[in-house]
Amino acid sequence: RTYSGTETEGQLLNSFVQYFGDSLGRKIKRMPLIEETVLPGDSLLTLPVVIIGNGPSGICLSYLLSGYRPYLSPEAIHPNPILHTKLEEARHLSIVDQDLEYLSEGLEGRSSNPVAVLFDTLLHPDADFGYDYPPVLHWKLEQHNYIPHMVLGKGPPGGAWHSMEGSMLTISFGDWMELPGLSFKEWAASKRRNIKSDRVMPEEIACYYKHYVKVMGLQKNFRDNVYITSVSRLYREKDDEGRSHQNEDNSTQHLEMEDGQKSRIKRNWEVRGYQRATDGSHVPFCLFAENVALATGTFDSPGRLQVEGEDFPFVLHSMSDFGAAISKGKFRGKADPVLIVGAGLTAADAVLCACNNNIPVVHVFRRRVTDTSLIFKQLPKKLYPEYHKVYHMMCTQSHTVDSNQHSAYTSFPEHNVLSFKPEMKCVLQSASGLKKILKFSVALVLIGSHPNLFFLKDQGHSIGHHSNQPITCKGNPIEIDPYTYECTKEANLFALGPLVGDNFVRFLKGGALGIARCLAIRQKKKHELIEGGDGGGDGVP
Numbered sequence: 001r002t003y004s005g006t007e008t009e010g011q012l013l014n015s016f017v018q019y020f021g022d023s024l025g026r027k028i029k030r031m032p033l034i035e036e037t038v039l040p041g042d043s044l045l046t047l048p049v050v051i052i053g054n055g056p057s058g059i060c061l062s063y064l065l066s067g068y069r070p071y072l073s074p075e076a077i078h079p080n081p082i083l084h085t086k087l088e089e090a091r092h093l094s095i096v097d098q099d100l101e102y103l104s105e106g107l108e109g110r111s112s113n114p115v116a117v118l119f120d121t122l123l124h125p126d127a128d129f130g131y132d133y134p135p136v137l138h139w140k141l142e143q144h145n146y147i148p149h150m151v152l153g154k155g156p157p158g159g160a161w162h163s164m165e166g167s168m169l170t171i172s173f174g175d176w177m178e179l180p181g182l183s184f185k186e187w188a189a190s191k192r193r194n195i196k197s198d199r200v201m202p203e204e205i206a207c208y209y210k211h212y213v214k215v216m217g218l219q220k221n222f223r224d225n226v227y228i229t230s231v232s233r234l235y236r237e238k239d240d241e242g243r244s245h246q247n248e249d250n251s252t253q254h255l256e257m258e259d260g261q262k263s264r265i266k267r268n269w270e271v272r273g274y275q276r277a278t279d280g281s282h283v284p285f286c287l288f289a290e291n292v293a294l295a296t297g298t299f300d301s302p303g304r305l306q307v308e309g310e311d312f313p314f315v316l317h318s319m320s321d322f323g324a325a326i327s328k329g330k331f332r333g334k335a336d337p338v339l340i341v342g343a344g345l346t347a348a349d350a351v352l353c354a355c356n357n358n359i360p361v362v363h364v365f366r367r368r369v370t371d372t373s374l375i376f377k378q379l380p381k382k383l384y385p386e387y388h389k390v391y392h393m394m395c396t397q398s399h400t401v402d403s404n405q406h407s408a409y410t411s412f413p414e415h416n417v418l419s420f421k422p423e424m425k426c427v428l429q430s431a432s433g434l435k436k437i438l439k440f441s442v443a444l445v446l447i448g449s450h451p452n453l454f455f456l457k458d459q460g461h462s463i464g465h466h467s468n469q470p471i472t473c474k475g476n477p478i479e480i481d482p483y484t485y486e487c488t489k490e491a492n493l494f495a496l497g498p499l500v501g502d503n504f505v506r507f508l509k510g511g512a513l514g515i516a517r518c519l520a521i522r523q524k525k526k527h528e529l530i531e532g533g534d535g536g537g538d539g540v541p
Contacts, residue, residue: 046268046290047150047288047289048147048290048523049149050152050271050287051149052271052295052296053151053152053153053294054151054153054154055295055497056158056177056209057295057297057498057508058293058295059212059213060512061512063181064512064515064516065519067146068139070094070139072095072137073135073137076135076136076137078121078125079133080107080125080126083107094140094142095119095122096516097520100118100513100514109121110504111502111504111510113482113502115482115510117507119509120507123506123509127506139180147519149221150222152223152226152228153222153224154224157212158206158207177208177506178505180509182216184200184208223275225275225277226273227274227275229274230272231271231292232457233268234270268289268290269291269492270287271287272287290492291493291519292493293494294495296451297451301450301451301452302446302450303448303449303450304447305341305417305447309420309422312422314424314441315443317445318446319446322353326353326359331357331359336360336424336439337361338359338440338442338443339440340362340363340443341365341443342365343366343367344446344448345375346448347444348376348387350446351363351390352390361408362412363394364412364415364426365415366414366416367414369394369411369413374391375387394411394413397409397410398410412436414431415431425438426443450473460478463495464479465479477501480494480495483514484515484518485511486518494515
């Protein structure tokens with residue numbers, strides 16, 4: 001197999017050697033990046049954990065797997081007396097070593113995952129009631145709890161935060177975006193950054209996450225510019241005569257006996273992909289892992305209307321494309337409005353952006369303005385005045401209220417887009433079935449985004465709550481055990497963050513806690529087996 005150059009290949013190999021340590025350097029050099037002569041089941045080349053995604057989910061999980069442990073602070077008193085009593089019962093133990101189901105029982109919060117609610121209330125007690133209490137936890141680095149792992153990401157640590165539109169404030173407070181052990185406010189002060197409000201720019205958050213990995217000493221676990229092409233399960237087949245054969249299959253279905261002759265034993269995961277070198281060339285690699293954690297987020301694939309004409313070049317699907325069009329002056333001298341489709345915060349950001357640039361807006365969305373599920377209904381007016389300004393326009397500047405559609409903003413509630421026409425026209429249909437044709441300069445479809453799990457069998461459709469349907473953060477998240485975050489339909493595959501419905505950073509940290517506890521228990525059992533003289537076999541837990 002050819003590579004782009006021996007220097008590039010050597011750099012990546014050296015990173016593996018550095019990762020495993022000099023003592024294993026000789027063994028690692030047996031491993032070409034992808035080579036048919038290497039046995040897929042070679043336990044010497046198998047990592048305990050590979051994390052796919054280097055956003056806040058992946059970073060937080062790496063932090064816990066690196067041996068950082070949260071303990072109840074000596075002086076801390078949690079405002080929830082029942083929870084505080086439980087914490088006092090095992091003050092000498094880290095939270096990772098306690099019964100998470102017991103601790104989270106009876107807690108309520110804005111996540112459907114109980115461990116997410118638990119960890120959030122320990123880090124931000126009573127935050128939803130407007131209080132700014134300090135965390136009740138303090139952190140210790142315990143080297144003996146380190147679990148070898150690797151975090152693979154397309155860009156620098158921070159994930160999608162490095163590519164978000166920089167002109168908008170985050171929906172969450174800066175404190176809610178921080179990761180364990182490093183106060184965002186203290187970091188911002190140390191960098192002499194002028195944080196004018198509790199809400200901050202995405203670029204500030206991206207910089208914080210990148211710095212976090214460095215200051216916490218996590219760099220050795222991170223590999224940037226890595227693109228995953230396949231994550232598949234390896235098997236060992238045994239026939240009726242007891243002979244074993246290596247096989248590869250990335251099916252996520254449970255294994256069954258085949259014709260009464262062969263049984264198939266699940267082995268490790270095979271992770272294939274390539275790392276993009278500084279010269280733009282691609283260096284392929286192949287890793288093997290006992291466990292894989294999916295932390296990819298949901299910004300990979302913008303939601304689509306699936307209507308005629310949506311692929312025309314004047315129909316955009318991201319704020320970054322819209323911003324680029326404005327920068328290039330595409331709206332100068334044009335009287336036709338921009339057509340914005342969607343009723344979420346990203347669509348609201350687009351409305352604000354257009355208004356700030358004196359671009360007229362036609363705003364189309366399916367819901368009624370009185371729909372209680374609209375995100376604007378959940379945001380306090382004092383904290384989010386700009387979003388309530390958009391919501392006010394949605395309610396008061398409807399096409400039914402003012403027949404003059406040449407104003408700066410006109411909303412079309414309860415309307416669907418039927419099609420886009422090549423002459424830059426759009427066909428809308430109201431809830432009553434009435435059709436309208438509107439002329440526009442650029443259309444911007446902002447109806448959410450979905451994860452792209454193309455590297456899994458059937459794009460991961462079989463591991464959601466609804467089998468054989470695409471994974472979405474709201475309608476069909478990955479089905480997990482609520483306390484370990486392990487996929488219920490696939491052992492040794494974990495998921496956290498938006499993939500399991502936790503879109504806010506303050507809640508995705510609970511997924512890292514659940515996974516870290518699960519893996520710590522399994523590592524302990526594995527070591528006990530080895531020390532007990534029963535460590536044979538193929539090294540698969």
